[in-house]
Amino acid sequence: MTSQDRPGHQPGVKVGQPLDALLQELGSSEQGLPADEAARRLAQHSSQQRAWRKRASQVLGFIRTAANPLVIILLVAGTASAFVGDLSDSLIIAAIVVLSASMNFWQTFRSDRAARRLRDQIAPTACVRRSGVWVDVPRPQVVAGDVIRLSAGDLVPADARLLFANALHVQQAALTGESLPAEKAATAIKLGSSGPDSPGLVFLGTSVVSGTATAIVFAAGSDTAFGDIVERLGARPEETEFERGARRFGMLILQTVIFLVLFILVVNLSLGRNALQSLLFSVALAVGLTPEFLPMITTVTLTQGAIRMAREKVIVKHLASIQNLGSIDVLCSDKTGTLTAGTMSLDASLDPFGRPHPAAVEWGYLNAKFESGIKSPLDAAILERPASPDEGYSKVDEIPFDFERRRVSVVVERHDHVVLITKGAPEGVLAISSGYEADGDVCAFDASSRERCLEVFREMSARGFRVLAVAIQRHPLSRRSTARDECGLTLVGFLTFADHLLDGAGESIEHLRRDGVEVKILTGDNELVTRHLCEKVGIDTSRIVLGSEVELMDQPALARVAGKANVFARVSPAQKHRIVSALRMRGSVVGFLGDGINDAPSLHGADVGISVAGAVEVAREASDIILLERRLDVLHSGIIAGRRAFGNVFKYLLMGTSSNFGNMFSMAGAALFLPFLPMQPTQILLNNLLYDISQLTIPTDNVDPSYLSRPQRWDIATVRRFMLWVGPVSSVFDFLTFAALLSLFHFAEPAFQTGWFLESLSTQVLVLFVIRTAGRPWSNRPSRPLVGMALAVVVAGVALPYSPLAAPLGFVPLPPGYLAFVAVIVPTYLVLVELLKGRLLRHIAGPEIATGRGDRHHVAFQH
Secondary structure, eight states: OOTTTSTTSOTTOOTTSOHHHHHHHHTOOTTOBOHHHHHHHHHHHHHHHHHHHHHHHHHHHHHHHHOOHHHHHHHHHHHHHHHTTOHHHHHHHHHHHHHHHHHHHHHHHHHHHHHHHHHHTTOOEEEEEETTEEEEEEGGGOOTTOEEEEETTOBOOSEEEEEEEEEEEEEOHHHHOOOSOEEEOSOOOOTTOOSTTOTTEEOTTOEEEEEEEEEEEEEOGGGSTTHHHHHHHHHOOOOOHHHHHHHHHHHHHHHHHHHHHHHHHHHHHHTTOOHHHHHHHHHHHHHHHSOTTHHHHHHHHHHHHHHHHHHTTEEESSTTHHHHHHHOOEEEEOSBTTTBOOOOEEEEEEOTTSOBOTHHHHHHHHHHHHOOSOOOHHHHHHHTSOOSOOTTOEEEEEEEEETTTTEEEEEEEETTEEEEEEEEOHHHHHHTEEEEEETTEEEEOOHHHHHHHHHHHHHHHHTTOEEEEEEEEESOSOSSOOGGGOOSEEEEEEEEEEOOBOTTHHHHHHHHHHTTOEEEEEOSSOHHHHHHHHHHTTOOOSOEEEHHHHHHOOHHHHHHHHHHOOEEESOOHHHHHHHHHHHHHTTOOEEEEOOSGGGHHHHHHSSEEEEETTSOHHHHHHOSEEESSOOHHHHHHHHHHHHHHHHHHHHHHHHHTTHHHHHHHHHHHHHHHOSSOSSOHHHHHHHHHHHHHHHTTGGGOOOOHHHHTSOOOOOHHHHHHHHHHHHHHHHHHHHHHHHIIIIISOOOHHHHHHHHHHHHHHHHHHTHHHHTOSSOGGGSOOOHHHHHHHHHHHHHHHHGGGSTTHHHHTOOOOOHHHHHHHHHHHHHHHHHHHHHHHHHSHHHHOHHHHTTOOOOTTGGGTO
16 A cells, blocks of 8 residues: 555655655755744644634533533423423522533633643654754644654654664554564665555654654654554553542442432422422432532642642643552662762773773773764763774664663774674673783683673672673674674773762652652662662662563562562563562552653553653653652652642542531431421522532642551542441431421421521531541641631521522521521531541541641641
8 A cells, every 4th residue: 555545644645756756745855844834834734723622622621511411400400490480490500500610610621721731841842854953843843844853762753754864773563563673774665665664664653762863754643644543542541540439439429329319309209299399309419419529629639739749840741640649659760860860970991800991991982972872871971081082983883782682782994994892781791702802912711711800890880880891893794783793702891880879869768668658679780789779778688689580480479579679680671561560460559760762661551650851752751750850859749749639639529428418318318207398409509509619729728747648549438438427427417407497496498498508508518627637627737728718608608598699599587596506516516527537537547647646747748
């Protein structure tokens, strides 16, 4: 199939034609598009579509907010009520529904906009040539005709034909299923070969493993051959623990609502009451039971958490991952950049027996200079210290680095003399070396000399130095080399590097451990240097697991070992992925911190993938969280912010399924024995609206120090216990109120409904100050906005019967004696809930906090 026949390609673009003809057809050149022409093409292709989508998404967002099935039923019933003469109630119902939906939509819209601004800080970019100058632009702004530059670690931003390629290898597994990288070259396109198998083409959805290239884009965005596949893969992230918990909670509420509403409707109809009023009452109760503000409260809380985390230099790509971040109990990371600064400095150039000698750095410099893959910090340190002039050398070939060989080789030439230079892990380089160079002579290895060289490596590693071996082969058999040609080398020496410990690394690890997060080091480095560094920061090194051991274990065995060991050395990227999977198999919530090309599988496989702003694009794309600074204290702050955000969401859940549930249950019970409805449908909706307004400031609230000091997960069992214990307690007080209203105050229908409206609103709003903390209410102060909003709602509820709105809403003024009764019964209810709460939340908070004796060592994280 030719490209012009392939779905998604720009119509008429013949990719296989000669390059000059392709450039002419695309209206471009090897210097790229003029900047104004690129802007014109981008606007022509997408501006109208983007503007329409933006307006449509806002309208659909409001409709989704308002189109709750219960709300629709309510509006239909209210409309029917208007037709039979009850116009005022219908208008009040409509006004309350619209006001509630508008508040919900506006808060969600503002939070989504703030979250988008945060994500824009780490938006993926592409390097394009515009008006002859290389510039970075957001990836969606790449257009057909752009010339793009690719290097190791980049995601290919569009479908393109190669103009130039140097040792380019591209990972195409997402498109072809082939696990090994494909070699690419700037060659002519064969007829009928315009897919991923063509060596001259690269496609959106692939990534560069090694090498560099420039290419001309012939299709971008949705016009690409596999754009629809890539978009679908990106649009369906795996369900997070937070989303699973929210779904289970929704099912719990749905089952409760369906049972209660059908029961009330059947009872009212069987008692011969007005069918329309009974339907309105039942549906209004269902609306009162349904936490319709939960999505908005969740979005606002998580967004505010994301904004707070951004101040701590932690950027969240997916809001739902904030709760997962707070749930982490195991953090896996390499030691470089976590324990150490990751800024290497070349310490010494040694001969094979450990004596200072410049040969190793001279050959190592040539290897680092001509290597085309990602430059490691070790290469950067070598290139900062050129030991000898390199004039006259040119690159002939390269054998790229991989994690199986753990070395890179380049072939260079000067004056017809060809040399293969290999640099890499000492054990691997020594294994393919047959001799060594010392005092200007080349000698064959024997057992004694080989052991002396290994001892130099072990001694340097035990002192905490990173060590590379450098070997050469003069006059290789072929100018074009493969990994099979890496044999019979001559060892010229070792390069040692110092990577200093990060200030405060030990304290950060201790703080994470204190807060329930165990740090496990997964490194490709050898066990000697790893032990030296881990011991300095207090990580247990009594058991160091090597990659060779991991290779021999099945997953259950690896899960047992991974639970006990904290250090893994000489592990490959594939083994890191297996370790992460094994830890998750044990039930741990695993965070993985990585920044390299081969970290992408582990970042995907972890519960929370964490990368850094300076990571390669493949790693950033695979992660959920981006650290603007790679420091453990920054990550620790992010974890605490994640726990705080989920803690506030959990408060709303407990509120909605305890006191609120109890009040709605009371109304259901009262409907059985009262000769009138205990509250009018409009009053139920108003009660629910005022209650929801009082909850709007929950995202600003402080969280218990004890809650922040341990990983937290969704706990539907606790929500259910609260519903089954605190709800009935609320109902008991409601029934006491009913008895007082009828027997003590002798209220008729309007006064009864008014009196109970005031009592139910006061209890379900003020109980927040009890439920919001697992300890005593005074042990952890609420935020000022929360206090202000809750008290304002209660005051508004008290004032309504005396306001001009009283008559339309069916309220009447209440005598002072009843207000005094409410002033006594509400505090009594709060005290009882406080006594019951200690038993229900003890397993979350621990006995110290549940009894009000907890420490406050996390106060710094509350504000």
